[in-house]
Amino acid sequence: MVEPLNALRAEQVAVETRALNVFYGDTQALKNVSLPVARHRVTALIGPSGCGKSTFLRCLNRLNDRIPGFRMEGKVRVLEMDPYSKHTDLIELRRRVGMVFQKPTPLPMSIYDNVAIGARSHYGLRGKLLDEVVEQALQRAALWDEVKDILKRPALQLSGGQQQRLCIARMLAVDPEVILMDEPCSALDPVSTFRIEELMIDLAKDHTVIVVTHNMQQAARVSHYTAFFMYGELVEYDASKQLFLSPQQKATEDYISGRFG
Amino acid sequence: MRWLGRLFDNTVYITGVTVSLAVLVMFYYIAHESSYAFRQTFSWGYRLALLPADADLSTTPNSALYSSLVAVNAEGADGLDEREETLPAPTIEQMQSEAAFLATATTLVSEVSQIREDQLYRDDWREPKPAEREERILVLGYASPGYVHSTMYLAWEPDHSFAPRLAPYRLVLRLVRPPQGVSVEPFEIDLKRQASGRVALPAWAARSDAERTQGYVFEVAAIPQTSTFWATVRGVLSAEWAPTLIYPRYGIFPLLLATTLMSLLAMLIATPLGVATALYLSEVASPRVREWLKPALELIASVPSVVLGYFGLMFVAPALQNWLGQSLGIQSGRNLLTTSIILAVLAIPIVASVTEDVLKAVPESLRESALALGLSQSETLWEVVLPAARAGVVAAILIGAARVYGETMIVWILSGGTATMPAFHSPVAFAQSLVSSTRGIPDTIAIEMGNVTFESVHYGHLFLLGLVLFCVTVIANLAALRVGRRQVWRV
Ligand SMILES: Nc1ncnc2c1ncn2[C@@H]1O[C@H](COP(=O)(O)OP(=O)(O)OP(=O)(O)O)[C@@H](O)[C@H]1O
Ligand SMILES: [Mg+2]
Numbered sequence: 022m023v024e025p026l027n028a029l030r031a032e033q034v035a036v037e038t039r040a041l042n043v044f045y046g047d048t049q050a051l052k053n054v055s056l057p058v059a060r061h062r063v064t065a066l067i068g069p070s071g072c073g074k075s076t077f078l079r080c081l082n083r084l085n086d087r088i089p090g091f092r093m094e095g096k097v098r099v100l101e102m103d104p105y106s107k108h109t110d111l112i113e114l115r116r117r118v119g120m121v122f123q124k125p126t127p128l129p130m131s132i133y134d135n136v137a138i139g140a141r142s143h144y145g146l147r148g149k150l151l152d153e154v155v156e157q158a159l160q161r162a163a164l165w166d167e168v169k170d171i172l173k174r175p176a177l178q179l180s181g182g183q184q185q186r187l188c189i190a191r192m193l194a195v196d197p198e199v200i201l202m203d204e205p206c207s208a209l210d211p212v213s214t215f216r217i218e219e220l221m222i223d224l225a226k227d228h229t230v231i232v233v234t235h236n237m238q239q240a241a242r243v244s245h246y247t248a249f250f251m252y253g254e255l256v257e258y259d260a261s262k263q264l265f266l267s268p269q270q271k272a273t274e275d276y277i278s279g280r281f282g
Numbered sequence: 283m284r285w286l287g288r289l290f291d292n293t294v295y296i297t298g299v300t301v302s303l304a305v306l307v308m309f310y311y312i313a314h315e316s317s318y319a320f321r322q323t324f325s326w327g328y329r330l331a332l333l334p335a336d337a338d339l340s341t342t343p344n345s346a347l348y349s350s351l352v353a354v355n356a357e358g359a360d361g362l363d364e365r366e367e368t369l370p371a372p373t374i375e376q377m378q379s380e381a382a383f384l385a386t387a388t389t390l391v392s393e394v395s396q397i398r399e400d401q402l403y404r405d406d407w408r409e410p411k412p413a414e415r416e417e418r419i420l421v422l423g424y425a426s427p428g429y430v431h432s433t434m435y436l437a438w439e440p441d442h443s444f445a446p447r448l449a450p451y452r453l454v455l456r457l458v459r460p461p462q463g464v465s466v467e468p469f470e471i472d473l474k475r476q477a478s479g480r481v482a483l484p485a486w487a488a489r490s491d492a493e494r495t496q497g498y499v500f501e502v503a504a505i506p507q508t509s510t511f512w513a514t515v516r517g518v519l520s521a522e523w524a525p526t527l528i529y530p531r532y533g534i535f536p537l538l539l540a541t542t543l544m545s546l547l548a549m550l551i552a553t554p555l556g557v558a559t560a561l562y563l564s565e566v567a568s569p570r571v572r573e574w575l576k577p578a579l580e581l582i583a584s585v586p587s588v589v590l591g592y593f594g595l596m597f598v599a600p601a602l603q604n605w606l607g608q609s610l611g612i613q614s615g616r617n618l619l620t621t622s623i624i625l626a627v628l629a630i631p632i633v634a635s636v637t638e639d640v641l642k643a644v645p646e647s648l649r650e651s652a653l654a655l656g657l658s659q660s661e662t663l664w665e666v667v668l669p670a671a672r673a674g675v676v677a678a679i680l681i682g683a684a685r686v687y688g689e690t691m692i693v694w695i696l697s698g699g700t701a702t703m704p705a706f707h708s709p710v711a712f713a714q715s716l717v718s719s720t721r722g723i724p725d726t727i728a729i730e731m732g733n734v735t736f737e738s739v740h741y742g743h744l745f746l747l748g749l750v751l752f753c754v755t756v757i758a759n760l761a762a763l764r765v766g767r768r769q770v771w772r773v
Contacts, residue, residue: 114656122654126651128652129666129669129670138661
């Protein structure tokens with residue numbers, strides 16, 4: 022059951038931007054984007070390459086800060102926090118907002134430590150408790166059975182798909198409330214992709230998931246809402262069924278029918 | 283012109299082969315020149331003296347009036363010619379007037395029957411001898427007619443600075459013949475096991491100069507035991523470097539340990555500072571700071587080491603002397619610690635610069651992953667970025683160490699120049715040797731190569747030192763290459 026966007030009540034909105042403008046030096050990556058994201062739903066971001074989807078995600082956990090020339094205007098709210106406020110604890114923000122990248126990025130340590138590092142840092146967990154958290158996270162990421170006997174091995178020895186699930190487990194071990202996924206399946210085979218899609222749907226029961234994808238079928242399959250970006254602008258945003266079946270904008274229709282981008 | 287084009291196409295190949303060949307040729311050259319170290323002849327020398335029965339125990343052959351030097355001198359004793367050293371043995375008359383009563387005399391012959399009264403010497407320097415040849419020198423012992431005691435002592439000890447342990451011979455002192463009518467147990471003493479000592483003998487006096495040959499006849503024999511090669515190796519592996527002594531010592535350990543110790547100490551200082559600088563540069567500094575700091579660093583790295591050396595001499599050495607001189611009893615600011623500090627100054631920019639390059643090569647995605655997990659800046663640094671760059675950082679340290687290990691000028695200026703073994707037997711002694719004057723391998727080569735006789739044994743040993751240095755730095759560089767290639771991330 023997916024509520025229409027305009028029926029969302031304020032407490033159902035977990036993440037919201039208002040008139041968000043982002044610049045990298047002279048280029049403007051996001052233009053006046055106002056986008057409310059529903060709590061405990063999967064929201065897909067689609068659009069041609071370079072339209073600012075990653076930029077949007079990275080505004081939500083302030084991963085953009087490190088890019089030289091980055092500048093933003095407008096309002097961002099994530100849960101009850103304002104990421105760009107001086108008083109916001111960045112570490113707390115990033116604990117509550119997890120992120121999975123396009124390419125798997127296992128950290129240069131063991132499989133176990135990859136998953137444990139976040140929980141250890143945020144909650145000071147040690148020993149048995151930590152073992153449990155690691156196991157749960159790996160279970161949930163559907164990786165436990167494959168790695169339970171090789172937890173001490175370097176994470177780099179896993180396959181690409183396993184690495185991506187490891188990155189998801191790593192993020193889950195921190196117990197975030199909002200999950201940002203930037204093309205999590207683009208480097209994966211269909212089986213791994215299917216598993217991660219299942220996981221997204223499962224996660225949406227108790228997490229707010231925002232996923233960037235270039236795969237229309239995937240967006241239609243897993244997401245409750247879809248936002249279509251082009252040239253840094255939010256062109257159309259609606260419940261996924263609505264958007265894919267009867268797009269209101271010509272550009273959207275062209276894009277989802279493969280005539281563009 | 284086509285061949286020219288082909289030449290350019292093959293430039294990489296040709297360059298590689300040329301450089302490799304050049305390194306090989308260099309290695310061969312150094313190895314070849316160090317072969318002169320193995321063409322050595324070995325000197326040895328003992329002093330024998332007869333001492334009166336009431337002699338003060340502090341009287342030794344080296345201090346006795348009429349002692350005999352029995353020696354084989356390899357290098358011709360640097361300008362002392364044979365004649366000057368072959369003093370005639372004392373006559374009975376001389377001995378009376380000097381108020382001394384005992385004497386020994388050497389002779390050039392090796393058969394007792396050939397001893398002639400007019401060929402007795404006090405000192406007997408000989409031509410250089412190869413280590414393989416057996417050498418026997420006869421020594422005669424007698425007292426003057428006025429000698430009052432019934433016994434006398436034959437005492438012996440190594441000549442000044444002669445180290446019997448390093449001689450490739452069995453050295454033996456034995457009684458060949460007692461005087462007529464005197465009964466003495468024959469004895470044979472292993473001079474290497476018992477380098478110095480004395481034995482009591484019944485007194486025997488010569489009544490005339492002619493009778494001097496009738497008394498005690500002792501023999502010092504040097505019997506080849508080790509080959510020249512192994513003797514050289516053993517000499518190189520010993521604990522004293524003193525190539526200009528009459529009995530030269532070519533022990534490499536004081537130099538090797540000093541160089542190793544000062545390099546270790548320098549890297550102990552340079553590693554944290556260099557890595558920290560690199561971390562600051564690549565992870566913390568704003569682009570504006572980085573923009574001038576990185577070139578500044580590279581500028582320091584290109585300062586000639588002689589300038590760093592003089593900086594150390596003008597500022598660090600006096601500062602260390604003023605600050606610690608009193609409490610630690612430092613004699614001079616030119617010591618191992620000062621050298622290490624300046625070597626560290628040399629190494630820091632190298633370590634920092636290479637480490638910074640290595641850190642820059644760590645993919646940004648790894649940092650972003652760590653930050654996105656909510657790890658703090660320092661957790662990201664220590665637990666993710668550094669481990670990812672670990673191999674490269676180790677390589678940077680090794681490159682710095684190789685540079686420091688071979689550094690000549692700074693060590694020359696600051697080490698103080700005394701080749702001494704560092705003391706390891708107690709922490710205090712060790713600390714003491716860290717602040718005392720020392721000398722390393724590269725500066726020793728630089729200092730001594732200018733004064734050495736071409737293709738002499740000393741010359742060969744300097745090349746041997748060079749070979750050791752070459753090997754250590756090549757190994758360090760190869761190790762750096764190896765670990766550098768083994769990067770742990772693959773993203
Ligand atoms: N680090 C950067 N520095 C400068 N400009 C950047 C940077 N990252 C992105 N941009 C610019 O911002 C715009 C949006 O980039 P963004 O990465 O958000 O696109 P995207 O929608 O994620 O594209 P893709 O689907 O290819 O991942 C692009 O025009 C890009 O050139
Ligand atoms: Mg992107």
